Amino acid sequence: MLATKRYEYLAIDRIEFHHALTNHRDLDRAKVAHLERDIVANGLLEPLVVWERNSGEYYLVGGFHRMEAIQGIRRDHPGYFDRIDVRVVTGDPDEIKALNLKLNSDRVDTRITDYFQTVIYLNNANWSKARMADFFDKSVSWIDDIIRYAPLVTEPMREKLASGEISWARARDILQKALKAPAGNEKTIIDAELTS
Structure with missing residues (x-):
C-alpha cells in the first residue's frame, strides 16, 4: 500500500534514478536555472519524494527539476546540499509509478x-x-x-x-x-x- 514512511535528511548521493520512474516531460532548462537561484537564496522549501524500494535503496519519484537544480548548485559550490530533505514513500512498483505521474498531474500544465x-x-x-x-x-x-x-x-x-x-x-x-x-x-x- 502506498504510504509515507518518514521524512529524512538524506545524503544526496544515496538517491538513484530508476528506469521506470522518470519525469513525464523533458527538463525545462529555464525552470532548472530559476530553481537553482531560488534554492541558493531560500533553501530547498519542498522535500524531494523518494521511494525506498529496499532498506537503504532510494529512487527519485518526485522533484526531478529540483534535483537537477541541486546538482547544478553542487557543481558550482562543492559541499552545498550534501544532504537534503526527502519524503520517503513505500508501495508496490505499480503504486510508485502512479505516484510518479500524480505528483505532476495537479499542475495546470499537465x-x-x-x-x-x-x-x-x-x-x-x-x-x-x-x-x-x-x-x-x-x-x-x-x-x-x-x-x-x-x-x-x-x-x-x-x-x-x-x-x-x-x-x-x-x-x-x-x-x-x-x-x-x-x-x-x-x-x-x-x-x-x-x-x-
Whole structure:
C-alpha cells in the first residue's frame, strides 16, 4: 500500500534514478536555472519524494527539476546540499509509478498525453478503472477513454495533443472515425483528419 514512511535528511548521493520512474516531460532548462537561484537564496522549501524500494535503496519519484537544480548548485559550490530533505514513500512498483505521474498531474500544465503510458500500464497491472479514476481525481469515463483510444494515437496526433493544437475531444472523434474505417485504413483516416 502506498504510504509515507518518514521524512529524512538524506545524503544526496544515496538517491538513484530508476528506469521506470522518470519525469513525464523533458527538463525545462529555464525552470532548472530559476530553481537553482531560488534554492541558493531560500533553501530547498519542498522535500524531494523518494521511494525506498529496499532498506537503504532510494529512487527519485518526485522533484526531478529540483534535483537537477541541486546538482547544478553542487557543481558550482562543492559541499552545498550534501544532504537534503526527502519524503520517503513505500508501495508496490505499480503504486510508485502512479505516484510518479500524480505528483505532476495537479499542475495546470499537465496534458492528457502525460497520462497515456501510466494509465495503460496500470490497466495492464489490473488496476480497476475506478481505482485509477480515484487516484488521479478523474472520472471513470475519462480513464476508459484513455484505455480505449490512447493505443491508437499516432505520433503526429500525440504531438498535436501535447502542443494543444487539437483537443482530446477532437482526437477521440478522429479515432472513432478511424475505428469505423475498413481494416488497414485507420492511419489514412487519422492522417487525413489531422490535416483537415
